[in-house]
Structure formats: structure tokens, C-alpha cells
Amino acid sequence: MHRFANPARFLKIARPLTGWLLWPGILLLLAGCASGLFLTPADYLQGNTVRILYIHVPAAWLGMAGWTGIAVSGLMQLVWRHPLAAVAGRAIAAPGALFTAICLMTGSIWGRPTWGTWWEWDGRMTSMLVLLFLYLGYIALANGSARQGQGGVSPVTAIFGLVGAINIPIINRSVVWWNSLHQGPSITMRGSSIDGSLLWPLGLTLFGFTLLFAAIVLMRMRAILAQNKVEARMQRLTRG
């Protein structure tokens, strides 16, 4: 990983990689959404509301994967002092928060016709809402403790990212540990209780949204590095 510690070397790879992630990602998620809307059959109980699944599940996965990424980059920043880890943490935070919010909103829209309620304080929903607040806290802390000319997050923000990671296994296990309104896991090591005819577009949107997420993170990292460069040059100019 330290080979990429040099921002110039990182940019040389990140620049072409962004496009290679972005366009296939958009293509896959459009194909997944279209087939989820028009090609799959309606569910025997939920009818057409089942189609929210193709957005809701990737959003939940990316919200949780995003925080896992924040925690890993926090560890790399604190232990190995990797200069790009701090930049990665900040780059992940905003799209992670966005996908967590999308997960909560689509879940709420699905819950109204299925359960008969927009919102209930059960284990899964509450822990996911906590994740959104953790993201907002992380962004606020990163902005509040930022130092001039450094685009990455401060060490205290990295520690916050590591501590917040305890919520990720809690979200994942919440429907197993506690009685909850949210149903248990459909896809487990033993197989899937979602019938194959309903399942396949989910693979497309999961993969598509993940590529899109990675592309957004790379774009944001490049933007932060470019901002650093601008600030450094401005300082040199004012010193004259």
C-alpha cells in the first residue's frame, strides 16, 4: 500500500480508474433497475412494492461498507500514518451518509404498505438511523478539526471512525439478536429465501452501485488532493 503513498503515483492510477468504475457501474445499475422494474414477477404477498429491494439492499450495503472503509482508513492513518488514508476517510463520508439516508427512506416507503407504518423503533431501523447520525457527526468533526492545507481528516476524527465501527456488526445482527419488525436475513450462507426469479437484478444493482460508489470516492479523493495543491500554491504566492 505504501507504494501509493505518493499522491502523484496514486493519481496516475486513480485518473483512468475512475472512468473504468463509473461507466460500467452506471450501466449495470441502470440494467438492474430496468429489469427489476419490468422483467421480474411481483411478489406473492407484497405485489409490486417488492421492487424497492433493488435500491434498498445496495444502499444498506454501501452505507455499512462505507463506514467499514472509514474504520479501515482510520486504522491505516493512525498506525501506518498513510497520507492517503486520511483523504480516503473524508472522501467516503458524504456518499456513505447519502446511501444510508437512501436506505432509510426506501425502507420507510416500503414499510408503509407492507407493515402498515412509516417508522418503528425496532433494532434494525434504530441502529441504521444511528449510523446516519454517526456519518453526520464524522463529517462535522472532520470539518471542525480540519487544519489549513490538509484535506484529510484529523487524527481525532479517525479515532471517531474506528469507535463508530462497533455499530456495523450491531446493524448486521440486530434482526437475529432481538425480536424485530424487520425480517431476518434473506440471503445467508445456506442459500437465499428470495426466489431466483426475483433475485437476479439485485446482483446487477448491488455490483453497479458498488462500482459507482468506488468511482465517487476516487473522484472526491482527487478533488481533495487537487484542493491541497491549490492551497499550497496560494500560500507560496502570498509569501511571494
Place this chain on the structure above:
Amino acid sequence: MKAKHQRLILALAALVAIIGAGLLAVSALKDEAAYFYAPNDVKTKGVKPGKAIRLGGMVVKGSLKRAADGVTIDFNVTDGKATVPATFSGIAPDLFKEGSGVVAEGAFDRQGRFVATNLLAKHDERYMPRELDGMTYNETTHEMKAAP
């Protein structure tokens, strides 16, 4: 020892402490964080009449009765270990039916009957097209078989 290794050990020790604290908190929450009581929890722990709780389980097949007024329904809720009678007046969600999951908000009356003020339908983790409805489903292997 290099400073890098010192930081690694410190970070890992902190991580273990956080995970330990989290697990302790979660295990202490175990019952408090439960969204509803199952009928067996009611039987073993005892819930005072009049205490507002949520009761969750399956609606027993053949137990659903509609009263003459058109809005009151009586049904039994089970978790396979215990069964509780319940009653509700109002509009039930579309997915509420016999043999499917329900979460009812309300309280027990003195006769041990659950008087619900609100009904929520609990969806299970099964998703399938309409053609497969009526097939039997194996919970552990996720296999679908045509009903005999």
C-alpha cells in the same frame, strides 16, 4: 520496538476494549431492545394487565373471526410454544392474514386477552413470485417443494 508497532498494538488493544464494551452493552440490552414480546415471553415472564406492550407472533390459522360490527376482529397469536387470544378494532394492514406474522400494540385485559390498539403486519424473509405461492418451504435449507 518501532513506533509503528507500538501504535499498532495500542490501536488493537483499544479496538478489543471497544468491542468488549459494545458486546457487554448489547448483551445487557438483550431483552430491553426487543421490539415485541412473543406469546411464550408473556407466559414465562408475566406481563401485568394494562401495561402497554407489543405482542408479536403468527396469526393461528382458522382463529380469525370478524365481529358483526365489521371492524372488530378476534384472533390467536402463537410463537409455536404458547398461544394468546387477541382482539382488535380498526383497519388492519393489507398483509395481515391467517398464518402470517403480526405485531400488535396494546395491553392485556384482566381475562388474559390482548386488546390491540394498532396492528402491524410482519413480513418474513421469503420473497417469491405468485406462481410459487402454496408451495411448502423448508426454513433451514430454503428449499421450495410443491405442496402434497
